[in-house]
Amino acid sequence: MKKILLFSIITLLVACSGVKKTSEALNSGNYVSAMNRAIKNLAENKTKKGNQTYIILLEDAFAKNTQREQSEISFLQNDGNPANLETIYNKYLQLKEIQQRIRPLLPLTLYEEGRDARFSFVNYDAKILNTKDDLSEHLYNNALGLLSSARTKADYRAAYDDLNYLQEINPGYKATVAKMDEAYNKGLEFVRVEIANQTEQIIPERLENELLDFNAFGIDNFWLQYHTNPLSNVKYDYAMNLDFMEINVSPERVNETQIIKERQIKDGWEYLLDRNGNVVKDSLGNKIKVDKMRTVTCKFFQFTQSKSAQIGAKVRFTDLRNGQEINAYPLSSQFVFEHIFANFQGDKRALEDDLLVYLNAREVPFPSNEQMVYDAGEDLKTRLKGIVSKYQFN
Numbered sequence: 126m127k128k129i130l131l132f133s134i135i136t137l138l139v140a141c142s143g144v145k146k147t148s149e150a151l152n153s154g155n156y157v158s159a160m161n162r163a164i165k166n167l168a169e170n171k172t173k174k175g176n177q178t179y180i181i182l183l184e185d186a187f188a189k190n191t192q193r194e195q196s197e198i199s200f201l202q203n204d205g206n207p208a209n210l211e212t213i214y215n216k217y218l219q220l221k222e223i224q225q226r227i228r229p230l231l232p233l234t235l236y237e238e239g240r241d242a243r244f245s246f247v248n249y250d251a252k253i254l255n256t257k258d259d260l261s262e263h264l265y266n267n268a269l270g271l272l273s274s275a276r277t278k279a280d281y282r283a284a285y286d287d288l289n290y291l292q293e294i295n296p297g298y299k300a301t302v303a304k305m306d307e308a309y310n311k312g313l314e315f316v317r318v319e320i321a322n323q324t325e326q327i328i329p330e331r332l333e334n335e336l337l338d339f340n341a342f343g344i345d346n347f348w349l350q351y352h353t354n355p356l357s358n359v360k361y362d363y364a365m366n367l368d369f370m371e372i373n374v375s376p377e378r379v380n381e382t383q384i385i386k387e388r389q390i391k392d393g394w395e396y397l398l399d400r401n402g403n404v405v406k407d408s409l410g411n412k413i414k415v416d417k418m419r420t421v422t423c424k425f426f427q428f429t430q431s432k433s434a435q436i437g438a439k440v441r442f443t444d445l446r447n448g449q450e451i452n453a454y455p456l457s458s459q460f461v462f463e464h465i466f467a468n469f470q471g472d473k474r475a476l477e478d479d480l481l482v483y484l485n486a487r488e489v490p491f492p493s494n495e496q497m498v499y500d501a502g503e504d505l506k507t508r509l510k511g512i513v514s515k516y517q518f519n
Contacts, residue, residue, distance in 0.1 A: 133266040145176050151182055156190035159183075161224060167230050180233045184242045187227065191245070194220055196302045210260040215295070217256060230349060261298050264291040281312035282348060314518065316447070318353045326372035329495045335365065342510045349518070363451075363518055364443040367509065371437035372498055378493045379431065384425040386475040392419045407468040423471035425480055430464040430488065434497035436505055440512060454512055458504035460497060464489050 143166060148158035163183035166176055194216050201209040220419070224246050233242040264287045270466050271284035285308035293299050317336065335341075337353040343353065355361065392439065397405040397413040405413050438456040466486035467474065492500070 129187065142218070144182070147179065147182050151186050154193075156186045156193070157223075160187040160190065160227075162400060164226055164230065167233065168500045171230055171233060174236075177237070180235055180242050183233070184244065187223065187244055190223070191220065191247075191389055207263040210256060210263050210508070211290075212412075214253070214256045214260050217249045217253045220247070221253065247439050256293060261291055261295045262287070265304075267297055268304060268308070272304065272311075275311070278312045278314060281308045284308040285312055301446075314349050314362045315359050316349065316351045316365050316518075317355045318351050318365045319367070321366060321368045324369050324372040326374070326498065327495065328369060328372075329499040329502070332499045332506075335500070335506055336509060339513070342514050344514050351513075354398070361445050364441075364445055365513070366441045366443070368439045368441065369436065370439055371435070373435045374494045374497050375431075375433045378430070379488075380429045380431070382427045382429070384427065384480075386423050386425055386477075386480075387420055388475040389418050390421055390474050391416045393417045393439075421472035421475045423469050423473055423475035424467050425467060425476060427465060427467045427480075427483060428488070430462070430466075430491065432462045432491055432497060433459065434494075434501040435459045436498065436501045438505065440509060440517065441519070452516075456505055456508050458501050458508065460501035460503070462497065462500075 143162065147159050147162040147166075150156075150162065160183055163179040163186065165413075166179045167183065170176060171180075198213050198216055201213050224244075227244060228246075231241075231244075261292060268284040268287040268291070271280050271287070273282050275284070285305060288301050288305045288308060291298055292305065295301075318339070320328070320333060320336065330509065339351045351365065352359065352361070355517055392412045393416075395417045397415045399405050436456075436458050439453055440456060441453045442451045444451055464486070465483050466488055467480070467483035469484065473481070476484075
């Protein structure tokens with residue numbers, strides 16, 4: 126019974142809180158938020174007695190929102206500025222969308238007042254279509270004007286944005302798609318990518334190919350294209366140069382370490398003797414046995430194969446329109462090859478488990494210099510990807 130009462134109190138508090146927030150939204154002029162809250166609660170159970178307040182709030186918010194939006198639309202229409210058409214169009218769409226969300230809930234009965242809630246619905250279809258036609262013409266003409274008078278790539282991009290929005294609201298309007306292609310191609314910026322090797326080492330072909338695989342870099346820039354194989358018919362805006370400044374590969378080394386280990390181990394058992402040399406017995410008269418311990422020794426010979434490679438590089442970005450270097454970032458990476466194996470002389474039981482594992486290993490061939498450089502380049506690829514994927518030219 127106590128649990129049921131507690132649940133009822135919590136439910137009541139939640140309901141009161143919801144009504145309060147809806148009322149606050151209404152009183153602060155946030156009519157859409159108030160309607161959203163009311164519609165959500167009524168859609169769950171419109172006949173619930175506790176939801177009667179939501180019907181009143183929805184009725185009030187709908188009337189006030191409709192009046193305000195229609196007044197703003199009239200003001201914008203009287204202003205006569207075609208730049209207002211998008212706002213007018215979206216306001217009509219919102220007014221229609223709200224009505225469509227309320228219709229399925231009707232009728233909404235106010236029991237204490239003995240009436241159904243009143244909503245003055247309006248058919249906005251003709252106004253939406255007429256405004257869309259005017260807006261489409263405005264967007265199209267404005268984009269054509271930008272295309273014909275563009276001085277910078279930003280102008281082409283602005284034209285593209287207008288045309289892209291036009292294609293969304295009115296697909297296939299006139300030559301929208303063709304003009305979008307024109308605006309996109311002229312608004313693109315191109316980056317020429319080159320790798321230079323200023324070291325005496327050979328860069329593995331596989332590493333170079335992966336460094337130039339910009340499809341794997343996850344570059345999310347609609348207006349930027351990197352070309353690793355520059356085209357003769359493209360005028361490049363920027364250059365990205367990856368310069369290998371230093372590649373060092375160490376000699377192959379095998380270092381030997383000798384360790385002597387001792388340990389007490391069990392070596393059978395013997396009877397426990399007292400100080401007089403007599404066998405000790407327990408309370409039942411049985412002879413007491415104890416472990417017989419002895420010390421074993423083992424020489425452990427550990428061999429460590431090692432080889433390392435370091436790469437030092439720099440990535441530079443240059444504005445080809447004025448020949449100025451924009452930014453430069455140092456890059457460095459390292460790869461260390463290490464392999465341990467071992468053998469022993471003496472009693473292996475003196476060795477700990479962490480040493481025993483090396484006795485199962487054998488000497489292995491060292492990686493080639495090319496493989497070492499490639500492995501060192503793995504980290505370099507990650508660092509380069511981080512720079513390129515986030516770099517903004519503008």
